[in-house]
Amino acid sequence: MNCSLRTWTIALALLPASLPVFAQPPAEELYTATPLTQPGEFTPGIEGPACDAAGNVFAVNFAREGTIGRVTPQGAGEVFISLPGDSVGNGIRFDAQGVMFIADYVNHNVLRVDPKSKQIEVLAHNPHMNQPNDLAITAEGVLYASDPNWGDGTGQVWRIDRDGKTTLVAEAMGTTNGIDVSPDGRTLYVNESVQRNVWAFTIADDGALQDKRLFAKFPDHGFDGMRFDVNGNLYITRYGKGVVAVVSPQGEVVREIDVLGAKPSNICFGGPDGRTAYVTEVEHTRLVQFRVEHPGLEWRRQQKSK
DSSP: OOHHHHHHHHHHHHSOSOOOOSOOOOOOOOSOOEESSOTTSEEEEEEEEEEOTTSOEEEEEESSTTEEEEEOTTSOEEEEEEOSTTOOEEEEEEOTTOOEEEEETTTTEEEEEOTTTOOEEEEEEOTTOSOOOOEEEOTTSOEEEEEEETTTTEEEEEEEOTTOOEEEEEEEESSEEEEEEOTTSSEEEEEETTTTEEEEEEEOTTSOEEEEEEEEEOSSSOOOOEEEBTTSOEEEEETTTTEEEEEOTTSOEEEEEEOSSSOEEEEEEESTTSOEEEEEETTTTEEEEEEOSSOBHHHHHHHHTO
16 A cells, blocks of 8 residues: 555545534524514504515504604614604504505504604695594505494594505495505405405505405404515414414415414514514514525515615
């Protein structure tokens, strides 16, 4: 045996019996909720989450009623703004320019907030509203507001144009609550909390709603807020069941995600890649989070506007 071959033979004999073959990083855990904030940082009125382009999560009633809280992706929270007078927020949305819109259900208003100056103004007011509850926003910045009457078990839907004009676009419904626009911008989806229906409407060129049809129906528990991902999967918070139901574009429930509390009230998407879902959870008055496969629709729109 020559010297070189003998050296290699000795070296190989000293190696461990098995060597790792370029170990792959562990697979990311999806659809498993973890707390983002501590219990009690929000009031039981925690609702209306929405993410800005920087990844912060905003939700109503941080520390006390009538506030909007801002929470970093690491879970550090603070009061972002206090609403004027006796106003109390519910749904929150951002447009492509980062302007915040808040449904002020106490005073029948939709508020507009400049993200830099934090100046608050009334975009729309209509005394015929029961209460603007959850908001949806189109790529063009047109808002739709669900408007339930909880006492009567009825509801309706309003359109709010960019100039603040309000138009009643759907009436004689059940308790309208969660609401969102499809990825292609052609369909508005509205759920009814008590009746447990999800309805779809075609959005006409003038913003009117047409061709109402039943998209999905559930046999038990309530509904609250809901949001689309970019693939058209609809994430619905099931208030009382403690889960978020993921419904395919065909109206089939493809999974349910435990959110660590019985009363999830709403959901949004954010994080560095739009694939973190944030849920407001009433039982423990906190935000929880879980990772998903596809980015949220509103997050994608915000990235395109950068």
